[in-house]
Amino acid sequence: MRVALWFLGLFGVAVVLALFVSSNTGTITVYWPPHRVDLSLNMVVLLLGLLFLLLHLALRALAALFALPGQAQSWRVRHHEQAMHATLLDAMSHFVAGRFLRARKSALEVLSREAAITRSSGGGSASVRLRVMARLLAAESSQALQDKEARDSHFQQALAQSESLGASGIREGLLLRAVRWSLRDRDAVAAQDWFAQLPQGVARRTLALRLRLKLARLTGQSGLALDTARLLVKHRAFSEDSGRGLVRALALENTQTARDTEQLQRLWRKLESAEQTMPEVACLAAVRWLQLGGEQGMALAWLQPVWERMVKSPDALSHGQKIALIQALETAFAGAVDAPWLARIEHAQMAQPGDAVLQYLAGVACLQLELWGKAQQLVSQALPRLRDPQLAARGWLVLADLAQRQGDTAQAAAAWQKAAQMALRQED
Numbered sequence: 001m002r003v004a005l006w007f008l009g010l011f012g013v014a015v016v017l018a019l020f021v022s023s024n025t026g027t028i029t030v031y032w033p034p035h036r037v038d039l040s041l042n043m044v045v046l047l048l049g050l051l052f053l054l055l056h057l058a059l060r061a062l063a064a065l066f067a068l069p070g071q072a073q074s075w076r077v078r079h080h081e082q083a084m085h086a087t088l089l090d091a092m093s094h095f096v097a098g099r100f101l102r103a104r105k106s107a108l109e110v111l112s113r114e115a116a117i118t119r120s121s122g123g124g125s126a127s128v129r130l131r132v133m134a135r136l137l138a139a140e141s142s143q144a145l146q147d148k149e150a151r152d153s154h155f156q157q158a159l160a161q162s163e164s165l166g167a168s169g170i171r172e173g174l175l176l177r178a179v180r181w182s183l184r185d186r187d188a189v190a191a192q193d194w195f196a197q198l199p200q201g202v203a204r205r206t207l208a209l210r211l212r213l214k215l216a217r218l219t220g221q222s223g224l225a226l227d228t229a230r231l232l233v234k235h236r237a238f239s240e241d242s243g244r245g246l247v248r249a250l251a252l253e254n255t256q257t258a259r260d261t262e263q264l265q266r267l268w269r270k271l272e273s274a275e276q277t278m279p280e281v282a283c284l285a286a287v288r289w290l291q292l293g294g295e296q297g298m299a300l301a302w303l304q305p306v307w308e309r310m311v312k313s314p315d316a317l318s319h320g321q322k323i324a325l326i327q328a329l330e331t332a333f334a335g336a337v338d339a340p341w342l343a344r345i346e347h348a349q350m351a352q353p354g355d356a357v358l359q360y361l362a363g364v365a366c367l368q369l370e371l372w373g374k375a376q377q378l379v380s381q382a383l384p385r386l387r388d389p390q391l392a393a394r395g396w397l398v399l400a401d402l403a404q405r406q407g408d409t410a411q412a413a414a415a416w417q418k419a420a421q422m423a424l425r426q427e428d
Contacts, residue, residue, distance in 0.1 A: 077117060084113040088130070091137055095144075104141035104150075110134040132158045132170050136177065143181055151181070172202045179211045188219045206237050222257055223270070226250040230272070251281045261294045268302070279321035282306045283328040290331055299332045300341060311348045314355075323388045326357050330364050330394070337368045356385035360395055367398060376402045393422035 026041035091106030111134050114127055135158035142151035155178065162171040175198050182191035195203070195215060202208055209232050216225035229250050233243035251271060258264035268276065268285055275281055283306070286299035306325055310317045317325065333341075342365055349355070349362045363378030379398050386392040400415035 073120070077120065080113060080117050080120075084110055084117065084130075087113060088134065088137075091134070095137060095141055098144075100141040100144040104138050104145070107134045107138040107141065111138075128161060128164050129170060132161050132174075135161070136170075136174065140177070143184075148185075172199065176202075176207060176211065179208075179215070183211065183214050183218060186218065188215065191215050191218070206232065206235050209235070210237065222250060222254040223267075226254055247275060248278050248280060251275050251278065252284055255281065255285045255288055258288060258292070261289065261292045264289055264292060264294070265298075276302070277305045277309065279306045279309075279317055279325055283321075283324040286328045287331055290334075296332055296336070299328075303328055303332065307344065311344075311351070314352060319387070322357055323391055326361050326391065327394075329361060333365060333368050337365045341365075342369070356382040357391070360386060360391065363395075364398065367402070372402055372405060389422045393420075396422060 028039045028041060028044050030037040030039065087106050088110045091103050091110060094100070094103035094106060111131060114130055114134070118127060135154045139151045139154035139158065142148070142154060155174070159171070159174055162174055175194055178194040179191050179198075182188075182194060191211075192215065195208075195212065198208060203212070209228055213225055213228040213232065216222075216228055226247065229243070229246050232238060233247060237243075238246060254267050255264065258267055264285065271281070282302050286302045289299045289302070290296070303325065306317075307329070310322060310325060345358070345362050345365050349358045352358055359378050359382040363375045363382060366372075366375035366378060376399065379395050379402075383392060383395045383399075386395060396415045396418040400412045403409075403412035403415055
């Protein structure tokens with residue numbers, strides 16, 4: 001359609017020119033004494049047009065002639081830039097492939113080429129970023145080669161150049177790299193110094209949170225590590241299972257480091273409800289509470305949600321978690337067994353009569369209530385079906401204690417021997 005319109009326009013112009021030329025009878029007379037020249041108006045218009053075209057072409061030719069040196073300079077600069085970019089790609093390829101010596105050599109070659117281009121053409125804002133990135137690549141290669149002196153030299157130069165206006169945004173990445181290198185060197189002081197220089201917005205990024213988690217674990221700040229892990233889980237930095245495992249491990253570490261009951265209670269209150277109901281966390285917290293001299297009621301209150309979860313759904317807890325819960329309850333019952341918990345245990349044991357672990361716990365509860373006959377019966381029936389060697393060893397110790405109370409020395413010795421055999425099996 002556009003071509004057709006162009007043709008229509010050209011035809012229209014041709015028609016107008018034909019009508020103008022055919023009907024134009026004007027004449028221009030030029031006097032040049034003693035001569036006289038008569039020219040038609042059409043010829044004069046044509047000659048003027050040709051003269052304008054000739055002057056235009058002459059000026060274009062002169063401009064092109066004078067522009068040749070500049071074009072040659074631009075071509076040389078483009079050629080050097082293409083070679084520099086190719087060298088930078090080579091450096092990145094070598095670094096990714098693990099050829100760190102070649103990567104550092106290529107990065108230094110990029111710097112030399114960029115310096116030559118800057119001397120010839122002055123460079124621009126992009127050249128600053130390119131210098132910083134080349135320095136960072138050389139520093140990364142030196143870090144991989146364990147050449148800390150070269151790494152620090154390249155990094156300091158990159159950090160100094162990143163303060164210019166043309167390198168905005170790169171300084172944050174340099175600081176994050178410095179934190180990572182310090183963590184790899186296990187230099188907590190340097191890592192904290194570099195991390196403190198990060199802007200507030202950068203410190204909330206996922207990469208910065210990962211580094212803060214490593215830093216907190218390196219410095220032994222379990223509380224900070226746990227808070228950071230929660231943020232990472234909320235940002236979906238880990239898979240669901242990995243995040244839950246990390247939070248559980250940090251919560252266990254927090255609980256284990258408690259030195260008195262007040263500190264342990266503060267740590268417990270800081271845990272989220274989902275963390276408090278983790279079987280490993282609740283069991284360790286209860287046992288640690290009792291070891292620090294805490295009240296039995298508080299330990300049982302922490303264990304109750306896990307117990308109810310196990311009773312409600314027997315498959316909700318793994319075998320190891322179930323054993324840990326039973327051992328924690330046995331530790332808590334060392335003083336006495338109150339009526340509500342005795343009722344809970346009897347109800348659970350009657351609901352699952354084939355569960356040897358619950359039957360063993362019921363026997364332990366009867367032992368604390370001095371119901372020795374029933375305790376011996378329940379523990380003896382549970383022992384052949386207990387799969388955990390540690391729990392079986394504790395069961396034999398219970399039978400040995402009961403036999404000792406009844407004055408049966410031979411049976412007590414046999415039970416102690418069985419307990420020792422189970423303990424040795426556990427070590428194997």
